[in-house]
Amino acid sequence: SQKIEQNSEALNIQEGKTATLTCNYTNYSPAYLQWYRQDPGRGPVFLLLIRENEKEKRKERLKVTFDTTLKQSLFHITASQPADSATYLCALVWDFGNEKLTFGTGTRLTIIP
Amino acid sequence: GAVVSQHPSWVICKSGTSVKIECRSLDFQATTMFWYRQFPKQSLMLMATSNEGSKATYEQGVEKDKFLINHASLTLSTLTVTSAHPEDSSFYICSARVPGGWGTEAFFGQGTRLTVV
Numbered sequence: 001s002q003k004i005e006q007n008s009e010a011l012n013i014q015e016g017k018t019a020t021l022t023c024n025y026t027n028y029s030p031a032y033l034q035w036y037r038q039d040p041g042r043g044p045v046f047l048l049l050i051r052e053n054e055k056e057k058r059k060e061r062l063k064v065t066f067d068t069t070l071k072q073s074l075f076h077i078t079a080s081q082p083a084d085s086a087t088y089l090c091a092l093v094w095d096f097g098n099e100k101l102t103f104g105t106g107t108r109l110t111i112i113p
Numbered sequence: 114g115a116v117v118s119q120h121p122s123w124v125i126c127k128s129g130t131s132v133k134i135e136c137r138s139l140d141f142q143a144t145t146m147f148w149y150r151q152f153p154k155q156s157l158m159l160m161a162t163s164n165e166g167s168k169a170t171y172e173q174g175v176e177k178d179k180f181l182i183n184h185a186s187l188t189l190s191t192l193t194v195t196s197a198h199p200e201d202s203s204f205y206i207c208s209a210r211v212p213g214g215w216g217t218e219a220f221f222g223q224g225t226r227l228t229v230v
Contacts, residue, residue, distance in 0.1 A: 034218065043119070043206045043221030044157070089156060099210070100147065101219060103156040 119222030136207030
């Protein structure tokens, strides 16, 4: 069965630095991969999507990379701010005919002022 | 972006009773909605796919007779937890995509915190 691992349960970063979160998966590559932010007691909010044939996507201070050889996606937040503190989830869609999202375990990011 | 609204935000019920959770797409029609469950410090686990006008598709290990899903209209799906027990206490979240939105983001409701006492 497919497995998705976000290898840091919690990550503390100094304000202003770049936070880098990792998402690893096993077996075959997904059709596309998404990153979501979840605040306590709230539903996830979409941040970025990257397709299997794309290497990198950017949106403002956010950047996502996708390496199908390493079976890994990296999520970067540059110039991090305390307001970026949240849990970040990667989610994968495995095939084009089925759009169910499979979520990783999440990384709880804390930006320290 | 599109808005998905869930109601109630939280509910406390007695063991053995049933609880209904509503999920509405406010500014778009959703032929498909998804229901997730999230336990503390764990990720979202897909429970079922709700299809408008037809039966829901349940994930392996999810009891369809316990978690009743009804998707009677293009803007409303409901999840009813029947004969709730304390182990059903969890955070339930629904999501939907804008039609024609294959390969795009999913919009999530704000979640419902269910506590069974």
